[in-house]
Amino acid sequence: MSVSKVYFTDFHTEAFGDGLPTKLKKLIKRAGIADLDLEGKFVAIKMHFGELGNISYLRPNYARAVVDVVKELGGKPFLTDCNTMYPGSRKNALEHLECAWQNGFTPLTVGCPILIGDGLKGTDDVEVPVVGGEYVEKAKIGRAVMDADVFISLTHFKGHEMTGFGGTIKNIGMGCGSRAGKTEQHASGKPQIDPKLCRGCTRCQKECANGGLVFDKEARKMTVDQNNCVGCGRCLGACNFDAIYFVNDNANSTLNCRMAEYTKAVLDGRPNFHISLVVDVSPNCDCHGENDIPILPNIG
Template sequence: MPSKVYFTNMRATPELNLLQKLEKLMKSAGIGEIDFKKQFTAIKIHLGEPGNIAYLRPNFSKVVADVIKELGGKPFLTDSNTLYVGRRKDALEHLDAAYENGYNPFCTGCQVIIADGLKGTDEALILVEGGEYVKEAKIGRAIADADIIISLSHFKGHELTGFGGAVKNLGMGSGSRAGKMEMHSEGKPSISEEKCIGCGRCARNCAQRAISIKAGKASIDHEKCVGCGRCISACPFDAVMPDWDGSNDVLNKKMAEYAKAVIFGKPNFHICLVIDVSPFCDCHVENDAAVTPDIGFFASFDPVALDQACADAVMKAPAISGTYLTDQLHENGADPDHFHAMHPTTKWQVMLEHAEKLGMGTRKYELIEV
């Protein structure tokens, strides 16, 4: 049976603005069927790397939070620390970035909690039923502790996964730093001798005693290393680097398995906003020009059907001239798949096929316009 995906376009009137349309969409899609009464509700969102302005405006998250509160729930916005070097790699910098981007209780009507704690090590281990690559997902504890999961995603291109939507927001976005390393890599971290000053913080945070200081530089014994990622978060000089050696297809499958760990056994509901469709992730400090016109808002109880519907809508949309998409089409030739045209080494279908295989949902959908 196809899943129901609800859609509303970007047209607005004085009687019905975009924020009101988002509220109407959520209620039409059936969010009220969830029993929110006194339930801690995680609104999983990407808070945006400062410098990037394609991330979702906090106004949208306030609509979601207000609906949840109206239904008796206790909402909070949440994201996990990043693995890459940037301004969201620990909770203090992450909160500073969130506030700078407008994500504070005065704008959103609820608190922001960094799910995996101060250094990205506060995680819960969750079994992945049917997981082929991940047996135990390392999920940010605040997300793992939530009673209900709501994903609010900015749908856009992504250089490693083709696009970023609900499944990526849930999977990659909910993993602790060690979880993110597990998804991205089959290997162990390494040391940049150029950046390392031999301070020993990484060694002091290694429970496996796999790190030693030799000739004023840190060294990792990969025989002892278990790939937990704690040394990455411990280093204040970004000298400990993950080994980005996993294939994009495997990354997509691991991400789906992590997403299943997040929502399995819990009420969940998903929203994607297909606006400001930038070619790259909101983790970039820049967002580049939108590659298609804004399309609208989508919502569903099925994150797989939701991502498929959003992908289909983007691929049907015309490419905007003078963007990264048209640059790639001019260089490489026509391609009906906008995401593959922008990022030829990716195959986003792998993620949805694997999520469907895991029982997270179906790629078949019925689109219902609100």
């Protein structure tokens, strides 16, 4: 594996000088985006449109800067993401697009179409072989993502309850997985609930989209339905009392390995380019319907 060349610019701007979108355009040109053959090619720009209520997602202005450069080089760009496997405003394509529009991502603002990669209900996927994979034989990737000729990731770092931090690999590996693909990546562990620590607040149940949590009204305790639980870990992040835990100690590390292999499936054999911003690094993922203050200053 060859070592990547990394190009960096900070967020400083001079009075009457370039704004941040212009700086981003200059950076990706300097980093060699023009070396990709984009003429007449379909270019998927994978990003996160943010959950409603969360405003730490990347601004549409950054997406527009990348789109403008791709179009300047003759490419046919579209912004894309795949549906989620948990409750929220992005679990099907109709709500997902509505969410994107409300958060400022429209064809008018970003300069290109917006496509939900795995279709209306998250079932439009392609099984992509993972060459040399140890954890995944065939990754289930959104069809529109795989139909693109060129792949560009545009992401920023943020905290995550299961992976520690989410960045480019999470944006690609988890983000490009269909609903079935996301379920497969999380399938290495299912949580248990310590009844001594559970307060019966039901906060965790609001995060479960699969009927994996059942509240015992008599005991005033939450329990896990092992048949319905998909191991997504949303309940783990929602519990303020440390009552929820994984029996499988390597569940998180296995999730990261599967996510890396899904990323390989998305990128293998086609031109790709990656843009990461260290900005608005919230403690929790953009998938949450809220965000806290950044845990470190914006860097570049």
